[in-house]
Amino acid sequence: MRTICFYFQVHQPYRLKPYRFFDIGEDHDYYDSFGNKNIMRKVAEKCYLPMNALLLELIEQHQGKFKVCFSISGTALDQFEQYAPDVLESFQKLVKTGHVELLNETYTHALCALKSKEEFHDMVKKHQKRIKELFDGYTPTVFRNTELIYSDTIGEMVAELGYKAILTEGAKHILGWKSPNFVYVNAIEPKLKVLLKNFRLSDDIAFRFSERGWPDWPLTTEKFVGWINQLPEEEEVINLFMDYETFGEHQWAESGIFDFMRHLPEAVMKYSNYTFSTPSEVVENIPPVGKIHVSTPISWADEERDLTAWLGNDLQDEAFDRLYELEELVKASDDPDIQRDWKYLQTSDHFYYMCTKFFADGDIHTYFSPYENPYEAFINYMNVLSDFMLRLKKVKVENKL
Amino acid sequence: MKVLMFGWEFPPHISGGLGTACYGLVKGMMQNNQEIIFVVPKLWGDEDPVADFVNASNIEIDYRERRFQEVWKNLTYLEVSSFLVPYLGPEEFSKFTDYSEHDKFDVEDSVFAQKYTFSGKYGKDLLMEVSRYALVAAQIAKNKEHDIIHAHDWLAFPAGIAAKQISGKPMIAHVHATEFDRSGEHVNQQVYDIEKAGMEAADRILAVSQLTKNTIVNRYGISPDKITVIHNAVMDTSIIQHNAVKRVPEKIVTFLGRVTFQKGPEYFIEAANKVIKRDPNVRFVMAGSGDLLHRMISRVAELRISTKFHFTGFLKGADVDEMFAISDVYVMPSISEPFGISPLEAVRHNTPVIISKQSGVAEVLHNAIKVDFWDIDSMADSIFALLHYEGISRMFKELGSQELKKLKWEHVAKKVIDTYKTTINQ
Numbered sequence: 001m002r003t004i005c006f007y008f009q010v011h012q013p014y015r016l017k018p019y020r021f022f023d024i025g026e027d028h029d030y031y032d033s034f035g036n037k038n039i040m041r042k043v044a045e046k047c048y049l050p051m052n053a054l055l056l057e058l059i060e061q062h063q064g065k066f067k068v069c070f071s072i073s074g075t076a077l078d079q080f081e082q083y084a085p086d087v088l089e090s091f092q093k094l095v096k097t098g099h100v101e102l103l104n105e106t107y108t109h110a111l112c113a114l115k116s117k118e119e120f121h122d123m124v125k126k127h128q129k130r131i132k133e134l135f136d137g138y139t140p141t142v143f144r145n146t147e148l149i150y151s152d153t154i155g156e157m158v159a160e161l162g163y164k165a166i167l168t169e170g171a172k173h174i175l176g177w178k179s180p181n182f183v184y185v186n187a188i189e190p191k192l193k194v195l196l197k198n199f200r201l202s203d204d205i206a207f208r209f210s211e212r213g214w215p216d217w218p219l220t221t222e223k224f225v226g227w228i229n230q231l232p233e234e235e236e237v238i239n240l241f242m243d244y245e246t247f248g249e250h251q252w253a254e255s256g257i258f259d260f261m262r263h264l265p266e267a268v269m270k271y272s273n274y275t276f277s278t279p280s281e282v283v284e285n286i287p288p289v290g291k292i293h294v295s296t297p298i299s300w301a302d303e304e305r306d307l308t309a310w311l312g313n314d315l316q317d318e319a320f321d322r323l324y325e326l327e328e329l330v331k332a333s334d335d336p337d338i339q340r341d342w343k344y345l346q347t348s349d350h351f352y353y354m355c356t357k358f359f360a361d362g363d364i365h366t367y368f369s370p371y372e373n374p375y376e377a378f379i380n381y382m383n384v385l386s387d388f389m390l391r392l393k394k395v396k397v398e399n400k401l
Numbered sequence: 402m403k404v405l406m407f408g409w410e411f412p413p414h415i416s417g418g419l420g421t422a423c424y425g426l427v428k429g430m431m432q433n434n435q436e437i438i439f440v441v442p443k444l445w446g447d448e449d450p451v452a453d454f455v456n457a458s459n460i461e462i463d464y465r466e467r468r469f470q471e472v473w474k475n476l477t478y479l480e481v482s483s484f485l486v487p488y489l490g491p492e493e494f495s496k497f498t499d500y501s502e503h504d505k506f507d508v509e510d511s512v513f514a515q516k517y518t519f520s521g522k523y524g525k526d527l528l529m530e531v532s533r534y535a536l537v538a539a540q541i542a543k544n545k546e547h548d549i550i551h552a553h554d555w556l557a558f559p560a561g562i563a564a565k566q567i568s569g570k571p572m573i574a575h576v577h578a579t580e581f582d583r584s585g586e587h588v589n590q591q592v593y594d595i596e597k598a599g600m601e602a603a604d605r606i607l608a609v610s611q612l613t614k615n616t617i618v619n620r621y622g623i624s625p626d627k628i629t630v631i632h633n634a635v636m637d638t639s640i641i642q643h644n645a646v647k648r649v650p651e652k653i654v655t656f657l658g659r660v661t662f663q664k665g666p667e668y669f670i671e672a673a674n675k676v677i678k679r680d681p682n683v684r685f686v687m688a689g690s691g692d693l694l695h696r697m698i699s700r701v702a703e704l705r706i707s708t709k710f711h712f713t714g715f716l717k718g719a720d721v722d723e724m725f726a727i728s729d730v731y732v733m734p735s736i737s738e739p740f741g742i743s744p745l746e747a748v749r750h751n752t753p754v755i756i757s758k759q760s761g762v763a764e765v766l767h768n769a770i771k772v773d774f775w776d777i778d779s780m781a782d783s784i785f786a787l788l789h790y791e792g793i794s795r796m797f798k799e800l801g802s803q804e805l806k807k808l809k810w811e812h813v814a815k816k817v818i819d820t821y822k823t824t825i826n827q
Contacts, residue, residue, distance in 0.1 A: 321705070386711070
């Protein structure tokens with residue numbers, strides 16, 4: 001059996017508003033509600049609504065032979081509720097078809113897997129609960145960590161939580177001569193299957209689709225099916241993992257991306273022996289070929305496929321360490337606003353904006369950043385965090401009284 | 402006695418301290434009933450009418466005057482069109498590039514045109530404008546009767562020299578800052594040459610501090626006898642009662658100024674680091690922008706003190722007042738500051754100050770702690786002391802405000818007028 005597994009990451013952060021030094025100690029509302037709403041509405045119109053409608057159409061048209069899977073972050077779900085209930089509804093409809101799988105992740109798309117096991121568990125449970133609430137008791141069995149960040153030990157933690165599989169990047173430097181088109185298992189806990197992104201084919205769609213300088217432009221379904229037919233017969237699964245915003249937002253409608261997706265399932269079924277599967281079907285039907293060793297964390301970001309998009313420079317490390325130093329105090333407080341803000345401040349995007357790898361991958365960072373440069377991002381974040389610390393201190397004092 | 406004065410900028414259209422100082426001086430002159438013809442490259446029409454302003458952009462040059470050609474011969478630095486203001490911050494820099502991208506014209510043609518509209522800025526045609534300004538100065542010197550010429554800083558020195566060539570009247574070169582203050586050891590040779598030529602051509606030099614006088618003697622080879630030190634003053638010496646409310650429980654220590662080499666921001670950060678390690682009850686603020694800002698932010702992150710050390714970016718107007726008002730200590734760690742007016746602004750807000758010994762203001766402000774800019778231990782000690790030993794800061798507040806009252810432009814102008822008289826009589 002040969003199969004294609006489509007996975008889409010759906011995420012929106014709670015972006016911070018411009019928060020000045022003069023606001024510290026006075027203003028405890030950190031979020032740019034106007035900007036967040038605007039972005040949400042814009043992405044809803046350009047991507048979520050039309051693409052969800054298309055997927056629903058394709059699933060119905062192919063009577064369940066076409067299927068996909070999503071991981072929707074908690075901050076995206078919260079913002080759907082606030083600003084785009086129509087989007088939430090369309091996702092609920094998709095899930096109801098029974099041919100759409102949902103994955104679990106950390107609630108706020110955070111980096112806590114790298115820092116605190118306790119917080120990681122907490123975040124995953126919170127996400128589980130939210131998915132259950134919003135999707136009719138749905139309980140995911142496969143996990144996807146923030147930005148496909150994965151290591152042997154992260155896999156071990158995920159296995160402990162009872163998941164049967166995890167998605168990550170098919171990074172060249174961990175695969176070596178191996179192919180991403182097989183099922184692997186975690187090096188510590190072989191119960192946990194590992195699905196690896198085929199980054200070449202995924203990025204052909206996600207990044208290169210509208211790139212006119214690319215020799216293979218324009219990408220057609222015939223071309224794409226031709227490529228997958230050329231893969232060695234024994235390779236069993238092609239994992240196409242990408243940001244959901246690829247459709248209509250990163251690749252505009254004018255590029256033909258919707259038409260490509262509209263015709264791809266039919267072309268695959270007609271001209272190849274591939275089927276479509278969700279991650280849990282893949283790990284059920286395809287036996288693993290061996291262990292995959294990942295001693296230092298990998299991700300799907302940038303050329304390096306490591307953590308340097310979020311951590312590693314002084315700005316990022318300082319912000320990250322200061323944030324997690326507060327864990328104990330936050331856990332000791334029972335103030336729901338404190339709990340919520342601490343979780344929202346953990347969202348990986350805040351650290352992504354502080355990335356200083358300007359010249360190679362910086363352009364994509366700038367595209368996604370509401371700030372003019374990483375220094376501004378850092379200052380704004382630290383101002384907010386300073387106010388948060390003052391609140392925390394106050395709560396602590398009040399608790400003692 | 403009539404004074405023909407050449408400046409470069411005048412409030413409200415200023416980008417540095419020079420315009421403010423000129424304004425204070427001219428106002429002080431008015432209080433002393435001294436008539437002044439004040440020439441600037443460009444007038445905007447909303448200047449305070451404290452002098453007989455002449456807009457150089459409106460002056461037509463009569464090229465039939467032969468002597469102008471001699472003036473022109475001396476202006477050999479015309480061709481250059483590179484940026485000359487190396488200490489600009491990113492914001493300012495983009496402003497200047499915006500300016501200099503429009504109206505491209507043929508240099509020779511426009512300079513020799515009968516009229517030329519100056520930008521009055523610091524763009525890439527700066528040297529060309531400085532030259533044109535000198536030609537205009539020659540024309541003005543011919544038209545307007547005067548007894549003495551007074552030129553402020555290098556931008557106006559060629560104008561002063563040209564005017565002197567035409568009228569033969571004595572010239573005063575007023576040095577507010579030298580190229581060494583702006584650029585450290587990496588001086589722009591052309592600017593240096595213009596400064597030196599101005600100092601040499603002048604009959605008397607005014608320096609804004611002893612520190613500046615020393616620079617003029619040591620770096621430009623000028624005889625100390627030719628230099629008179631007259632310190633700057635403040636426009637308004639009253640104490641400001643600001644009702645700003647501090648919203649954080651900690652004490653606040655502030656750096657406010659351009660974040661550039663000259664201002665020594667890194668020493669402030671190193672001192673802050675030492676204080677924060679010992680005293681959790683303090684926050685540091687760096688207010689301002691400049692070419693070193695990003696490096697400073699990185700340093701603060703590297704030292705892991707950024708929850709106690711904040712950056713505000715460029716502040717203006719009411720925010721500056723509020724920043725001074727909520728500060729418990731103001732620090733000016735300048736590496737080289739010919740005068741430095743901002744500590745006096747802090748005093749006006751009843752904020753105790755620490756200033757570097759390498760600043761001119763240290764010569765007139767006695768109720769302040771003075772440290773070497775590089776001595777971060779001593780800076781940290783002083784900050785700690787002002788935060789914790791109420792006695793000193795209370796004393797500084799009381800005595801500082803009294804001291805301030807002596808620093809009036811009216812007094813400064815009086816001294817300048819006396820200098821005019823002795824120069825004319827020489």
